Amino acid sequence: MRRTLIAVALLGWTAAGAHAQPLPGVDTKGLVADEIGALSALMKEGACPCNPRLSLFECIEKKSCPQATELAAFGADRFRDGDGIEQVREAVVRKYLDEHVTFTFELGDTPSKGAKDGRIQIVEFADFECPHCALMRPVLEEVVKAYPKDVTVYFKQFPLQHHMFADLAARATLAAHRQGRFWPMHDLIFTNQGKLSAEKFVEFATELGLNVEKFKADLEDPALAKQIQRDRQEAIDAQLTGTPTLYINGKLYTEDKSPEAIKAYVQKAIGKLEAKK
Structure with missing residues (x-):
């Protein structure tokens, strides 16, 4: 091919x-x-x-x-x-x-924040043990804050195989998502990126007030592993080769990953949408 x-x-x-x-x-x-x-x-x-x-x-x-x-x-x-x-x-x-080139992703069950059904959709693929992914967290928060009515950020899982706890971290966030606490778990894991262990994820669940027994059971649910594998395959199909990778309205984002550069790209995308009205 x-x-x-x-x-x-x-x-x-x-x-x-x-x-x-x-x-x-x-x-x-x-x-x-x-x-x-x-x-x-x-x-x-x-x-x-x-x-x-x-x-x-x-x-x-x-x-x-x-x-x-x-x-x-x-x-x-x-x-x-x-x-x-x-x-x-x-x-x-x-x-x-x-x-x-425009890529499409399954977003129905993907954790999101920002505007509801925003006209600017940012899909992030990340790994919870990736240092650059941790740095992307405040960047996207700033973008959402700047465009609260326009931008929706979706988080997709791409755990790297050489990271010991990346897959478990991905499952932990999705288990927390079932109790409406994806983003708090997401933030805790990135904040404690250098201290991860199987026990830590249970501690995080307790700290967040989750039903811990349900959390533990959900960690082992094959449906979560299936969702992670789906995200991985979507990323591979979309030519991802590293983390974090962003797609904005289906376009692979290749510019600088500073908040200023992403906000400028978003503003330009909004301008194009406005021009079509």
Whole structure:
């Protein structure tokens, strides 16, 4: 199966020096052979938005998809602006993701906070022993606080296998969710990230005033493991390779993960929605 441009972005673009096949309809004046070769190679890796059975390159050759030609022209323009191969790769992939790739997730039973059915949906995949995931917690809180009527944050589980307590932590939060206390458990676990143990999760349940016996029973419920596995598969299907990863209205978020950058992205997304009214 053809790799997506997302995979190319994550694996690195090694096409420099590739055969400089022409890109019909794309102005490559001023580009050297390595640049044309790299751009044409990248176009062979992505699915054409007009016909996913074809590559971008094939659609460009057939002159059958203006969006594909526009993407290649964008890359050529970036080369003429003086960007290097890596910079052009990142810019082209980002444009491709933003304009042509949207992911969908099962959200019906997914813990959420913020606006009810907000027009901006942020889906976070995280691991409870991941240090960067712990840092994302206050960032998303700030985003929700800034857009209380617009933003809904959904938390999906992606426990990493090399983290000893990540899976149990995921089950603990979902068990707490059954008693309406997902977010307090979520916060306690991240706050005590370096002190986790099987006993600690029971202590947290007691501290939160949960029915501890029900909590313990729910921890072993196969339905929770099934939900976690579903979340993991959704993440894999959505090209996730690390945690935390955010998707905003179905788009893989590739910008800086600072609160300022995310809020700016959200504001831009709101502007696009307003413009469609």
